[in-house]
Amino acid sequence: MASSSTKSPSPSSPSTSAPDLSIGASDTVHLHAAGYNTNPEVKDDPERGLINSMQRFRSSPLDFIREVSLHVSGTGWRSYDHIIGQPIFYSGFSENMKSMVLGNQMLLKKVRELAGRRVDIEVKEGLLGKEGERDRYGEGFDGKDERGRRRMEIEEQLMEVAEQLTDNMICKMESKRFIRGAYYLATQLLTRAYHQGVHVSSEEVLRLRSVAERAAKNKQSIIFLPCHRSHVDYVSLQIICYRLGLALPTVVAGDNLNFPVVGAFLQHAGAMWIRRSFGDDQLYTTLVQAYIDTLLQNGFNLECFVEGGRSRTGKLLPPKFGILGFMLDSIASGRVKDAIICPVSTQYDKVIEVDSYISELLGTPKPKENLMDFLSASSVLSLKLGRVDVRFHEPWSLRAFINQQRERFTQLPQQLSPKEERIRILRTLGYKVLSEINDVSVVMPTALVGTVLLTLRGRGVGKTELIRRVEWLSERVRAQGGRVAHFGSLPTTVVVERALEVLGPDLVGLVPGLPEDTFYAVDRFQLSFYRNMTIHLFILQALVSAAMYTKIKLGGGPEMQRISYSDLRGQVYFLSQLFRGEFIFPTEGLDANLAKTIDGLESDNVIKVTRNEEDGTKVEFVELHPAERETGRENFDFYCFLIWPFIEATWLGAMSLMMLTPPSTRKGKEVWLDAKKVQDRAQLFGKTLYHQGDLSYFEAVNKETLKNAYTQFEEEGIIVSSASKTGKTKTKTIRLADQWIPLRDEESGRILAKGPLWAFAERISSSRREGKNRRDGGTVQSRVLSLADKVGEALWTEATVGPGEVIEAEVVGTPGAKKKGKKGRRKSMSVAPKL
Template sequence: MSPSSRTPASASTPSPLEQAPDLSITADDQVHLHAAGHNESAKGSLIHGMARFRSSPLDFIREVSLHMSGTGTGWRSYDHIIGQPIFYPGFSEEMKGRVLSNPMLVAKVRELAAKRVDVEAREGLLGEEARKGVDVGVGEKDRRDRRRIQIEESLMEVGEKLTDGMICKMESKSFIRGSYYLASQLLTRAYHQGVHVSSEEVLRLRSVAEQAAKDKHSIIFLPCHRSHVDYVSLQVICYRLGLGLPTVVAGDNLNFPVVGSFLQHTGAMWIRRSFGDDQLYTTLVQSYIDTLLQNGYNLECFVEGGRSRTGKLLPPKFGILSYMLDSVASGRVKDAIICPVSTQYDKVIEVDSYINELLGQPKPKENLMDFLSASSVLSLKLGRVDVRFHEPWSLRTFIDQQQARFSQLPQKLDLKDERLRILRTMGYKVLSEINDVSVVMPTALVGTVLLTLRGRGVGKSELIRRVEWLSERVRAQGGRVAHFASLPTSVVVERALEVLGSGLVGLVPDLPEETFYAVDRFQLSFYRNMTIHLFIHQSLVSAALYTTVKRGGAPANQRISYADLYAQVSFLSQLFRGEFIFPTEGLASNLAATLAGLEADNVVKLTRSPSTSPSSATATGNDVSYIELSDVERESGRENFDFYCFLIWPFIEAAWLGAVSLLLLTPPVLVDTETQTTAVRGPRWLNMKMVQDRAQLFGKTLYHQGDLSYFEAVNKETLKNTYQRFEEEGMVLVATSTTTTSSTSTSSPSPTSPSPSPPKKLPPTIRLADAWLPSRDPTSNAILATGPLWAFAERISASRREGKNRRDGGTVKSRVLGLAGLVAGGLWEEAVVGEQEDAVYRRCIHTM
């Protein structure tokens, strides 16, 4: 029985939210209402609107003037927004004054000034009596007070300059109108099928915004981050729907000439990528966040921090989130409204550059020329953008609920630990809710199908069948598929293929049926990763079952006991806990539900123990003795089982590569032939970046030699996550970066002190924990396949996809170990040189 003829037993009627009408914003200055999605009416209007300057210059100029003057409809004039007033002359200066007069900032400036005065007094800069700590006279006290006031004024001047460079400056309606017109035309020209939202979600958001405006509460939009277009799409939607534009927290790497000023006047708030130990700057950022939230201004912050280069959600970054949480938790702000947002694209403009970065090429610095070259997107047809809003919720209520939960714990938490737990729970709650409302785009459906097939290519009829099947599976898992209206699946697939282009999906010529194949599997994986979160449980169970299925033979030989399945699923879940978001119900409950769903869908067959009571067994899965593929699944060619395996295999490959790459950290040894003792030769610590670069080289070699099935397994992002996981498990030790200087004083240098030598930032270093160090052959110095590290890699390998070059375990073992030794040789030679250079530098700065 084929997947298309098997309706998933877990499928249910799509939720009313998915059936809600779809709204699209297009460049014809209209909001279109669709029964379900694709915008046929706007097919030609966008190109016509952008080409009007050539065909009718006077009409084009008139249209632009309408936007600049605000003549016409209410949205164009943007006069009656839902939110606090921001578009008036002097707004920036007023905001700056509020920030600089914030009690927290004033107190911090006084504290820093007082500490500096104490340092100068100890150094004798304020008089000998102050340095010795004796009672000071009136004259000495006056000098200290004058010096403190002088330092406070200096710090406030620094704070004013920093504030002016940080705060957004949305104070001109004409500028905002013109910016909206430019942004909407560029956006909807590149994404020619428009920007789509759910009418139900928009109505709910407007209702929440109206109440928030009355209560003077801010709405904090927390979107996922896949593209720089994320900023534009949310601002365009808020403008078009009459909501107060949010202040967007953005990294100052985008604050380059011309563009930085433009973005700052349309909502950008610039912050440093790293705050370091700068107490003044840290307090300044908190003061600005407090000021925005106290006055009910909307905010936008990307919960993942940076853009996802892999297509799936990244773990949450807690930097700016912690400032927002502290504003409310401390009571300085009464409440704020959290609104998770999902932004999905048919095609992401930056994917090409993402692939280069993931393969180890340095990220190019943003500049004006690259920004101007973005005009080339006008000639692209990238499909559509779908933006979905989760139901907003009160941050104050969330904090109260978490604190009440923690109060029930037998061991009370201190305030710091409690805040950290609330912050972590909040971050993962937002990510989970983003996943809940995310829409699977047609390109993601096609990309996923192409990367989960065993054959080289797929015929068009089969591709359409699999896209229909995958759409059903997405809905069965509670996910949502982009609205197709009444369009047949064949048309949807054709549109997706057109957007993906021949660079990603190829067409085999001169065949009886159109046959498509994946040209760039690495780049297509970006779109496949947009669906994996929906099937992560089935994928982990399938990967665990694969440990016995790949043995082949009779069905009885391929089944696995519940205990072994549970152990392998537990192992893989822990391995990927930084990669995926798992429910909080616990492994036993999640596994029982997953097995029940796979059994209902006729993917697996469960052998149950008759002695277990049904009531207790259903919830825990303990009534299951063995798991194996069902007869129906075998007859269908294991299509469903293979689909789940293909989703997770690239991540298993990446984890295995990360594990075997740790072999590179095995230090060379010297053997004393007389005493037969060994000693480590050279340093134990290695440069982290150097190690990860070598690990990528190691992986590329394994791929081209056939010992690694997926080239995407060498991607930088996944490898970095894997190493972080190994650090958490205590397998490796990591020393964070430090800065060396010639001065041991922590105070600011005085005018009379000698100039310090230039600081040198020492990069993070890494080494294997002693318990995980592999042994070396005393004769050949070769790494041996023994010990806990090799056993750990073998356990991952048990769930890897079997390849024709990997069936002989002994051959693979010798090949991998030999290559590890070869790659590690150069690594240790470079490390010795680097350590010698650092030692010379340290000696030099301590003798100055």
Template sequence: MPAKEAAGDVPKLAPDLEIVGDQVRIQPTGFTGGLEGTDGITERRLMHQMGRFRENPFDFLREISLFVSGTGWRAYDDFIGQPIFYSGFSEKMKSSVASHSALVSKIEELAELQVKTEEKEGLLTLTSPASSSSNGGRNVDPRTRRKEEIAANLREVVDTMLDNMICKMESKSFIRGAYYVTTQALTRAYHQGIHVSSEEVLRLRSVAEEAAKKKQSIVFLPCHKSHVDYASLQVICYRLGIALPVVVAGDNLNIPLLGSFLQHAGAMWIRRKFGNDPLYHVLVQAYIDTLLSNGHNFECFVEGGRSRTGKLLPPKYGILRYILDSVGSGRVEDALICPVSTQYDKVIETESYISELLGQPKQKENLRDFISASSVLSLKLGRIDVRFHEPWSLREFITQQTTRIHRAPTEKNLMSNIGADERARILRTFGYRVLSQINDASVIMPTALVGTVLLTLRGRGVGKAELSRRVDWLCGRVKEKGGRVAHFYRAPTEQVVERALDVLGPKLVGRTVGLAEETFYVVDRFQLSFYRNMTIHLFIPEALVSVALYSRVKQGGGPSNQTISYDELLTQVSFLSQLFRGEFIFPPEGLTANLEKSLLGLERGNVIKVTRDESNVPQMIELSEQERKCGRENYDFYCFLLWPFIEACWLGTVSLTGLAPPLADPENVWVDMNKAQNNAQLLGKTLYHQGDLSYIEAVNKEILKNSYQRFEEEGIIITAKSKETREPPTMRLAPDWTPERDPETGKLLPHGKLWEFIRMIAQSRREGKNRRDGETISSRVLELSDTMGRSLFQNARPVKPAGAGGEVELSSQILRRRTIDTASKL
């Protein structure tokens, strides 16, 4: 965080961006925190408060007239990119998509399959006379005529699907009005506007100019935290004079009035689930091919849905696969990938997120809820920071990846000789590269700094001075890790903290006055964790080392009793890394390199002491003397970051013990997977209120779901899904992971593979009210889990899982199919 500076003592800075009318100018201004000693990253607030009729009728009417007349940049005439917002744009796109060779071939194929089916079932009479009048006077045999009829019907279906799907950017008058309405709403909710880096947007304009000359698309791949994400990037592109991207959006938002508005502003509607509809798959690919081959900018959210937890979610590969296929197949020459980070002081939807994560069903979107959001627009939610990673060539990326597998491709189809597994690996690398670059581009907001500090301190509350000191310390750690802190315009730390507390509000952070010092305390830990999770990606390696070392620190005693060998540390860090591989985005260097780098960083910060041999190889690790003297505050910070996630995994694993079939039931019994996860959440809430679980965040529905995904991949549980019905998936414990029962009492016995797995997690778990976690689990907690699990077996199905006699897929088949399906369409 910038320190207090005397007037005139201003360092030489890079220029800032000033947008005046339709011109882009540069001028000096402040900077955003980065690595010490480097040039600052300048920024500018793109969106200012707009005139309100009651406050200043003249300014309000003047703004309206400027937008209606399209004065200056508001006309949106000289934007960079391919032509959009002209009459006939939608029909042109529909015609191009409908004539796409793959779509034409798929219609022909489906028509042929239908004719063969009708022939097989005796529904088509080949000897019936042909009707020449209905075929332009041509004599056509019944089979051909029937095939043409089916193809015509399919084309009508495609036309309807296209009309519902494609964006309809037809009118500049409409988009000028949409921009005005959107900025009016945003400036009332986010009163400090949208901020961008000057260097990044100037670079983006330069890239856009080159792309326009080559008729190439810029594919924006933002993170997704809020519905506001859609609006913020469109506002930036409009304000900077860059062609608006076509935005992929789930059709759950295609509700009356709002859906039409968004579609004419650039939304492309797709189904939430494509199902087994081959025509729809090809139609989506054909539309994306058409957009990219014509150089239209494109946007989709790499995580799929919105993150309810504040951190990045694993990539969703659906639309990424289509983009990769467009370029990898050679149908599109190239596209430029631009990862985008959007960060908020406060996210409008966090309260609804918390309800969902605590087990409440997700509410279906409707217009009334969007209208009722107008009450939110009177709040002061701070600012939005949008950052753009440097765009890169998708064609070069594919060439680089395929060269690693074979020699450099010589054909136009870059992946013609690549197998299914390799294609899936390239797609996965693509997704995680984008996520990593989003993290690299992100800035840490003041609310995230304050929320992180409050959730990583011991005790009931903290004074203002101590809170400011720890925020300063955290800013230093962020910069050391190569992260960036949001622009504070050289405001003193105390002022920044006060501003963040005001934005978070009393429902999240309370104040106690009338004391010797004003004291702050956490009111809603669950909701505040959303803001803590915005910083966690920077410190995952250090946090893993710290909680692995905690397996010794928690034993107490003198320093010699709290020392761990390097091999033991490596074993525990490796175990936890595997446990969380779907939860966090890890640095790409690999486990050993990341561990050594983390040890050096923690050692340099005087958090730990590392004893090395003559060859400088680490041997023993312990807390440093300095860290002990300061009350372990820095070491605790890293542990507190990861402990809630360890608790959640521990809870998920303990809940599996309740899936051991009772003695009287057959062993091959399958239970409803959704009910099992709900059961785990209820178990967690019970243990939290009884004091056996330290963190309410551990009952987070999303984290528990991810834990069960890991259990499936590790073969701890076997899942089954019906191929013929829509019944939910079922599951059971793998035989070698099923706990044994006492043959006389029927009680679960605390040993076996699952018990050892629980013990490994518990080693790094924060010590709660029971100093002997193992004994606690083996008695009361194990019995509670077993009791709750019995309810699952009352309606469980023996032998035939997930369907009444229908064909099913087991875990190994499902995981293999996912890999093949992901790759086969590339």
């Protein structure tokens, strides 16, 4: 690990990296080795070209009109005539696509099946008449003929529904004139908000073009799978594909964005609208599969966000397997020969929507998208949000991946069923894509500054120290195999100043009147979004450091703070299980990952390792290295600060489960509580603990991390759940599993600090950062448990005894847990690869 005397002139190594291409507001695409300057022709002012473009109408109306006319007429590259991919921009494309989808044999088979089922129901209920009666057509009753006519009638109705659904769903990119105008508008808006342009790697673009040429020749689709942090994600990818001559992908998008005016615009620019939830609608499900099949069979490019929704926390979310499953089934079934997978990372100096994300994470309901909110986004266009960096992983064959997985399964001792095989392949596919997105992600200047500010002790940091730590962090990112955005010949001082400018005074404050500029985090919650963009690179070191902290926090001499390997391994395993839904871990396994991490920390002089005397290979003890102590534990603390907010959030989740302890009046009764209300009260509980000093990080109360914690508790069998339905409203209720319910004092009625749940929370707490009253266990026991009981009172006031009218129930618990409800079933677990 780099020492405190790092002398790197710049946190980048442009000489070892491929040059960037930057797309700005002007006509040209700039190729330059140092990606931070958007235009090498403007010397030290990368914003000059943008300012000229914005002032052009006032200063030179004729030039402005000429530029617009070039886009309207499609002069030069703007014509988009010689694209790499299948032809889509022609009149009648949409109708031709609808015809192919509605003629899909799988869809027709499903329509016949659904019609047959309906006829069978009508026959069973006596709706088709009886022998000797006249049928609905005035003829003598013949059951066979009547059923046949009725089946055809239902099939026609279903096909009419399918046609309407198809028209609403499919993208309608059939006008080049419209696409040219959309490109010009999107580029002007995007490069005014992100004033340093959109950057890509020239090496990756050349590779992608080569793959696209082969795919077009073989009539194969490229499936772009980007991470999802902003609505700008799909805009930037469309702009890149257009500007570089690649066929625009059809973008799988939730129909929540399909509101008046904007919805139609996006649909003609490439959006494919799908419902957020398919439910049990078999016709719609089959229709989506038919459309995916049609796109892939004809070699049209696709874009799908593997995380599903946008990440509100800055780090990657676990994969969603819905649309990914449709694409997998198209290939695995043989209906499509092959498709090319291309993971994509999109990183920002600043994400436009972060303000709204924080509101949502603090419990404010997500507002429904509408035109006025969309137009209000124009207020950000006057901001300077830095730049967008898009990176493409090396594309690979989905068919080859499936074959490889199936070959691996043949070596298993027990043969998998087709369903089990599909689940395993799909899960491996999702996490492989996420891992490759992380591999090519670029750490932006704002992420470097945000991470440094949130991983230092004290209220603030001087500019000199901030610059030193940014340089140190840049080196650590590269040492971990990560990428740092190109800065070229710019000194770190300028890079840091630009990052501070983009973050703005609302996130990073400057203390006035001091001998040295001193900066501090104004909004730590919002700044944590940018810190989380780097945590995936150091998650293994962070877990090891948090495990060591269980001993180091106790104080005493060095010999008192060392930890045995068995204790270290046990705590690392415990933490990795807690966070398997939060982070993407390497797939080599616990022992291999732990050994590699220990070796790395040892070589960096962060830890000192004592091995057995016999062969010198087996680790016996681990402790802080003397050199690390001399530097004030800055490297060790850095790793701890990264993971502590997540440990706090999980501890909060565990302590909030104390609210589920039944009151004495409900003793012996099976009571179910509304899951959403429980998590809302858990947030209120967390906010109270934070303001009273028992919680160190306000971001620990965010609802996404709490939701992940509750999901993990459910999978561990600590809580069990039941899903009930009243009309169209579905409600999930939960309760503590019997063996996890805490006891109450018989006289006072207070929750006792003993039992499995308390021990579980205490084990999490052992890795928490030391804070107010943290060492006074008695105070924490009495105050925190009392507060949990008080906050949970409202839940029990509204509680209903028993699961109610359960139509479908899902129960997760220990292996011996009983199923609840007539259609109760154990939930299938989708778990990330373990550490």
